Amino acid sequence: MKKSFWLFGAGFVLVFCLDQWIKYLILTGFRYQSEMLSIILVYNRGVAFSMLSFLGDFLKYLQIFLVILMWFLLVRQREFFVRNDYAFGMIFGGxxxxxxxxxxxGGVVDYVYWHYGFEFAVFNFADVMIDVGVGILILKMLLSKTK
Structure with a gap:
């Protein structure tokens, strides 16, 4: 279990720090424009696709409550946590x-805007790491069911 907490912590710190560093670059003026994607600055006051933005400041407290609840439930499921420690580190870090x-x-700093072929929502590195972490969990579950 100790090794799993270290792997979780390493994933958490790596994703958290790298995301905050990239956001710092964006907040200090880094921009990029191409035919496929742009690096712009957008503050998302909701969750994915700005949903739940009507909750205002209450949203951040709701999210803290949900993170604490998920951590509590996850630690109680030791075997599941140990098998997926680094994926959970990525998800929680992001x-x-x-x-x-x-x-x-006052909102999530988003900056990647995909606009080649279709226009997609503006997102950030943390969003990608959350998606990758969830993808790893799903893939591992699907692969374990085939055995």
Whole structure:
């Protein structure tokens, strides 16, 4: 279990710090424009696709409550946590980084805007790491069922 907490912590710190560093670059003026994607600055006051933005400041407290609840439930499921420690580190690191943005900037700092072939929502590194972590969990579950 000790090794799993270290792997979780390493994933958490790596994703959290890298995301905050990238956001710092964006907040200090880094921009990029191409035919496929743009690096722009957008503050998302909701969750995915700005849903739940009507909750205002209550949203960040709701998210903190949900993170604490999920951590509590996850630690109680030791075997599941141990099998997926690094994926949970990525998910929690990205989620906590986005919550920190809500307290510091009033919304999540988003910056990647895909617009080649179709226009997609603006997102950030933390969002990608959350998706990758969830993808790893799903893939591992699907592969374990085939055995």
């Amino acid at each position: 989620g906590c980084s986005n919550i920190l943005d809500r307290f510091i900037h």
